[in-house]
Amino acid sequence: MKGIAFRCINNQTFEMDFIRKGCLEITGYAYNAFINREIFFGDLIFEDDRTHVWENIQLAVQNKQQYAFEYRIRHKDGSIKYVWEKGEAIYTESNSVEMLEGFISDITQLKESTIHLNRSEAKIKALIEAIPDTILVQDRDGNYLDWYANIPNNLFLPPKKLIGSNMAETLPKSVYHKIKKSHSKLIETGEMQIADYSFPTENGDVHHEARVVLMSDDRLLTIIRDVTEKKELDA
Numbered sequence: 256m257k258g259i260a261f262r263c264i265n266n267q268t269f270e271m272d273f274i275r276k277g278c279l280e281i282t283g284y285a286y287n288a289f290i291n292r293e294i295f296f297g298d299l300i301f302e303d304d305r306t307h308v309w310e311n312i313q314l315a316v317q318n319k320q321q322y323a324f325e326y327r328i329r330h331k332d333g334s335i336k337y338v339w340e341k342g343e344a345i346y347t348e349s350n351s352v353e354m355l356e357g358f359i360s361d362i363t364q365l366k367e368s369t370i371h372l373n374r375s376e377a378k379i380k381a382l383i384e385a386i387p388d389t390i391l392v393q394d395r396d397g398n399y400l401d402w403y404a405n406i407p408n409n410l411f412l413p414p415k416k417l418i419g420s421n422m423a424e425t426l427p428k429s430v431y432h433k434i435k436k437s438h439s440k441l442i443e444t445g446e447m448q449i450a451d452y453s454f455p456t457e458n459g460d461v462h463h464e465a466r467v468v469l470m471s472d473d474r475l476l477t478i479i480r481d482v483t484e485k486k487e488l489d490a
Contacts, residue, residue: 256359265352267309268295272354281361283331302325316352330395337340337366389479392470397422427454437467439473445469
C-alpha cells in the first residue's frame, strides 16, 4: 500500500525508530532523515493540529485502544498535505508504552475534492435561498423527485405529499397540458422551454412563468416564477 508504516517513540516529536521509504513521497524527506533524527515527524504536523494529534493519541494509549484520525502536515516544499493515521501503542511487560506503531496515508486529493464540493454546495444553497422562485426536479414521466420553495404554500401540494406524486395528478388540467407540452419539446430538442400559465384564486388570477431545462439524461429541472405583478404592470 502507498503510505508510511512507522514505529516511533511516544513523545510530541514522534522520533522514528522505523519508517517506510514511502515517507519521501508524502513528506518530501527521505527515511534516513527521520531515522538519523535530522527531522522529526512531530515538527511536520501543522501547528494548529499538533494539540489535537497528541491528545487523541494519548487518550487511546490511556485506554489501550487503537486510534484513527485525520490531520495536516507541512511538506518539505511548503505545501500542506492532509493525512489519515491509524495506530496503536506497543506495551512492555510492565505495561508502560514502548512504542507507537501505525500507518499514515495521504488523503490530500480526497480532502481537497470534499472541500471543493462542500463549497460548491454551500454556494448553490445560498443562491437558491436568495431567489424567490420555486424549483422542481422531475423525471421524464413527470414524477416529482425534489423541490425548493421559499414559500412552500406556492406548491400545489404540501411538500410531504409532493415528492413521488405525478404532475398529472397534482396540477390543474390546463396547467398540466402546458407543462407536459414544454417537457415533450424539451426532451425532443434539448433546448430550454418556457411555459406561461394562470389560475384563479380568491385574490384574482395568479400568473406564472415556468422555465424547463434538462438537468441530466433522466431529470428535468423547472424554475417557476410568479409574474403576476409584471403582467399587471404590462397591462
